[in-house]
Amino acid sequence: MPNEPHRILVIDDEPQIRRFLRISLVSQGFVVYEAANGREGLMLALKEVPDLVLLDLGLPDMDGQAVLDRLRARSQMPIIVVSVRGQEGEKVRALDHGANDYVTKPFGIQELLARIRALLRLREVSQEISEGQRYRGNGLVIDPVERRVWRNGSPVHLTPKEYAVLERLCRHSGRVVTQTQLLREVWGPSHADDTHYLRIVISKLRQKLGDDPADQSLLQTEAGIGYRLMIEPERADDPADDEKETLS
Template sequence: MKPGVAPRVLVIDDEAQIRRFLDIGLRAEGYEVLLAADAAEGLALAATRSPDLVILDIGLPDREGHEVLAELRQWSQVPVLMLSVRDAEGEKVRALDGGANDYVTKPFGIQELMARLRALLRVRATAGAAEAPARYDDGRLAIDLARREVTLDGAPVALTRKEYAVLALLLRHAGRVVGQQQLLREIWGASHAQDTHYLRIVVGKLRQKLGDDPAAPRWLKTEPGVGYRFLAEAAPDRDH
């Protein structure tokens, strides 16, 4: 988000009335608004239009909002405010633990919502939150996080959901060690934080598919007893 430029807010909600209500309210406050009626359209807009904030409904027709949030978090740290008619504490905890920045229950007041949006945008501006690279390409390995595509020497690499999630998380922290427990918690869940054999199996298969020798790694380096590091030899391409 650049100074003097209207913040861009993406609204993903299947209720036309809610979309109209938010479109009018947000534009009146000076925001640029993007509207999506389902998960597929919302993720496509998030990938191509780089919103500064996302308002995400939990109950979508094609996928649950929690799934959308999980996929979004694989390649973006954009602030997400979840909307839902479900007001149970467990539902809110699940959303926040899944990476949401705030949670508002329907029906809601527009002024309260605006105050929450301003707070999220202030935090983001103060922290100078850096977006994860949308693309990485070193001439051999190319990873497009927005499109969930991985190619090696121009040929597609077929990865399982867990293999892709591990690779994406390591890329988001390129050059830094990511601990085994963090990888397990974020990808398998808190109850699997000690199941390091899951991680060894997935990283082993990733290396096989990428042709990455663990004794002389080009991309995936093991830090014994600690975790793993993505070796970014070339600067990732930024697609903004």
């Protein structure tokens, strides 16, 4: 139902954090479920089927990464890790294991709310589209089926590696895709540490797609972690056929 409030599950062992998040989220119209440990969180996720999960990693009964793995095995619901662990390795590990975003404690509530809204918007859009749907934004149209890209109505010519990276970023639009994941999928497992290959391709993509490196409104860099493509799948009610006729 369109007017039904979004449901958010908070898994955190700190009562003060849970209370702060509950008050902040309820004030924005969300329904909030709370769990103080991993097992309780997994049971609530199965019972209530929330629209989004806020997950702490430092839980008393089991490691938050294990909770993340189990949640991701069951569902594609958005998961934001909210943790005091600010090391780059922890962030990369969580994102590689399926987290959609990572916020370090202490955090600004307005930023967290904005990240929640962004993920929920992307989730709603993804539920309305079918497999193979095109992507559009910032003057771009990307057609995964035909493997074609247009910028402001003109075709963009990409190398196979450039297109492969772009296609994987599209597939996870709005979500950070780690350097390791991109390198393994595009270049192969033996190149998982060859980040210079990826940096060159990202630089070429920015040039060809017209993305200002200083602004990064389209292709955002998460330093030391990976990249996020800010583009949305085309909605079913978009005039795709007319657009495609024009672009052709």
